[in-house]
Each structure stands twice: as C-alpha cells, then as structure tokens.
Amino acid sequence: MLANFLNQLRDNPRLRWGVAMIAGIFWLYAILLLQETVQEQTLQHHAATQTIARLRAQLAQPEWLSRVVPAKTMAVQLEGRLWQAPTTGLAQAAFQDWLNAAMLRAGVSRQQITVTVIDEAVPNALNRSQVADGTTPANLWKIKAKLGFDYSAPILLEFLNQIESHEKQIIVGAFTVRKEPMSHVEMELYGYFQKQAAPAGKADKELVPL
Numbered sequence: 001m002l003a004n005f006l007n008q009l010r011d012n013p014r015l016r017w018g019v020a021m022i023a024g025i026f027w028l029y030a031i032l033l034l035q036e037t038v039q040e041q042t043l044q045h046h047a048a049t050q051t052i053a054r055l056r057a058q059l060a061q062p063e064w065l066s067r068v069v070p071a072k073t074m075a076v077q078l079e080g081r082l083w084q085a086p087t088t089g090l091a092q093a094a095f096q097d098w099l100n101a102a103m104l105r106a107g108v109s110r111q112q113i114t115v116t117v118i119d120e121a122v123p124n125a126l127n128r129s130q131v132a133d134g135t136t137p138a139n140l141w142k143i144k145a146k147l148g149f150d151y152s153a154p155i156l157l158e159f160l161n162q163i164e165s166h167e168k169q170i171i172v173g174a175f176t177v178r179k180e181p182m183s184h185v186e187m188e189l190y191g192y193f194q195k196q197a198a199p200a201g202k203a204d205k206e207l208v209p210l
Contacts, residue, residue: 081169083193088117088141091193095143098166099189103149106159111149118142118190141193144173151183163189 008015085091092115103111156177163170174188 079194081167082140083143083168083191084196085141085193086196088143091141091143091191092117094193095145095191099145099147102162102166103147103159106162107152107155108149108159109152109155111147114146116144116146118144139195141195143191143193145189145191147185147187147189149185151177151185156185 010016083091083094085094096113096115099113099115100111160172163172169192171190172187173190174186176186178184178186
C-alpha cells in the first residue's frame, strides 16, 4: 500500500504539490505555536522580574520597620472592639441584653427582637480581614438581631447614636422605615463575638422570647 502511494506520488505532480502544501501548512502552524509559547513565557518572565524588583524596592524602604508598631497597635484596638463570649447562647444573650437596654434608654416602644447565630465559619479562616468580604473567620461568631419598633425621629436618632458610640462594634445591615399601616422601623444588626474558653460546668444562658 505504501509502495502504491509512493508510485502515485512519483507519477502525479498534483499529488506531490498537495502533499507539499499540507506539509507546509503543518510546518507553519508549528512555527506559530512555538512563537506563541515563547511570547507567553517571555511575558511571564517579565512580570516575575517586575514583581521581584518591586518587592526588593519595598523591602529597601526603612519606613516599613516604623510601621510595625502602629500596625500592631491598630490590630489590638480593632480586636478590642469585638464582643466576647464562650458560647453561642451567651453571645446571643449578651447581644439581646444590650439591645434591650439601649432601646429602653432611647425610649423605644413596642419593640420586637429576634437574635440568631449566622453560621458562616470557615474552618481554616485565620485572617480577620475576611469579615469585610462576608466570610466569618473560624474564631468568631456572627450574631444577627432583627428589630422592629414604633417610629419616632428623636427616639430613632438616640438609638442609632447609642449604636455608633458603643465601645463594641455593631454593624447595621438593613434599615427600613415603613409608614403604612403605621410608622414602624425595621432593622438588622450584626455583632461579631470572639470565641472564649467556656468556664467549666457553666451552662448557656437561655434566651427568653419577647
């Protein structure tokens, strides 16, 4: 069969030309593919060289050492704004107790509170910056409170002022004022609790629905 093909190739100029064209196309494709690979590797090498040069320039700057202490101080301050609790039950109770007291001080009437734990923990999450993108680190509990109460501008402003000025961070996730059928405020608040070791033999505090 191969001998027959070679005989036809020798006797047929058009066949020889077709085979030469096919070989040329494959050769050109191989050249283009090789050029693309070389260009890609060159770009990767260039990007890596720029990254290394930038890191070396940053490491050469003496102010990096002077930033260590302020960064540690800020980390301690931010951690100090976290709530503390050994269990989820105590975390819910502490959050609900503070909200009840704050609404009482503000003069809120006919309030409703529902406090739950948002289970978003990631087992290997160690970086607290993950709080900003919606993922809760494994060493924190995210507690959610849904509030409802009668609307009054002075009372609402006083309640918001207490949230803003509180030493522990409270995040307002949702805030709605409804006028029908009566003026009513609905809010969603979040608090992040740092997990602590539970005292031996101490049971969770039970939440009493309002």
